[in-house]
Amino acid sequence: ELKVEQNPLFLSMQEGKNYTIYCNYSTTSDRLYWYRQDPGKSLESLFVLLSNGAVKQEGRLMASLDTKARLSTLHITAAVHDLSATYFCAVETSGTYKYIFGTGTRLKVLA
Amino acid sequence: GAVVSQHPSRVICKSGTSVKIECRSLDFQATTMFWYRQFPKQSLMLMATSNEGSKATYEQGVEKDKFLINHASLTLSTLTVTSAHPEDSSFYICSASTGRISGNTIYFGEGSWLTVV
Numbered sequence: 516e517l518k519v520e521q522n523p524l525f526l527s528m529q530e531g532k533n534y535t536i537y538c539n540y541s542t543t544s545d546r547l548y549w550y551r552q553d554p555g556k557s558l559e560s561l562f563v564l565l566s567n568g569a570v571k572q573e574g575r576l577m578a579s580l581d582t583k584a585r586l587s588t589l590h591i592t593a594a595v596h597d598l599s600a601t602y603f604c605a606v607e608t609s610g611t612y613k614y615i616f617g618t619g620t621r622l623k624v625l626a
Numbered sequence: 627g628a629v630v631s632q633h634p635s636r637v638i639c640k641s642g643t644s645v646k647i648e649c650r651s652l653d654f655q656a657t658t659m660f661w662y663r664q665f666p667k668q669s670l671m672l673m674a675t676s677n678e679g680s681k682a683t684y685e686q687g688v689e690k691d692k693f694l695i696n697h698a699s700l701t702l703s704t705l706t707v708t709s710a711h712p713e714d715s716s717f718y719i720c721s722a723s724t725g726r727i728s729g730n731t732i733y734f735g736e737g738s739w740l741t742v743v
Contacts, residue, residue, distance in 0.1 A: 556736075557734050557735060557737040558670075560734075603669065603670070612658055612660075612675075612730060612732065613675060614660070614670075614672065614721070614732065616670040616671075619668070619669045
């Protein structure tokens with residue numbers, strides 16, 4: 516059974532600081548996704564990582580994937596208040612199109 | 627871009643009644659759709675995979691007689707919560723796949739808040 520864990524679960528950080536969210540998964544997978552969720556809303560797609568060593572960046576967020584370690588990271592650079600949200604990674608179980616979501620990381624950026 | 631729409635976005639129903647949530651792919655055909663539920667401040671839990679023209683595949687621990695899923699067309703899947711109880715109150719999110727030919731992109735709906743009183 517595929518399990519996906521994130522850490523930390525909660526993150527409170529000051530504006531301007533850097534931090535990394537980690538996503539570990541238990542079995543091999545073809546694809547890994549990062550999503551953002553604002554309170555009361557659905558998911559906003561951030562990144563799709565399709566291969567070992569993949570790195571994608573958008574603004575202050577950068578995601579990477581190490582399939583050998585079964586680890587993905589979401590790095591936040593110089594955080595701003597608008598990044599406050601819950602971030603989920605999701606792993607697609609090979610050949611099924613089913614996503615298993617991580618536990619989520621609730622990020623609060625303090626002004 | 628592709629859009630997946632859910633309706634209603636919010637619904638309140640009485641205990642013991644049934645409520646239906648619709649998930650529509652607005653500009654693509656989705657042979658496969660997925661239903662998730664999310665309790666407050668928790669992650670999304672996959673409930674079932676909905677396949678057009680066939681029975682849904684439920685995840686372990688999900689009661690198929692309580693959560694009826696129908697995928698009658700390539701653009702519509704419905705989730706019916708039968709004999710709803712307060713513990714069924716949750717945020718329900720669907721997603722739809724564009725399929726292998728179109729790169730198997732997944733799009734999520736806006737979600738539906740269900741409150742059972």
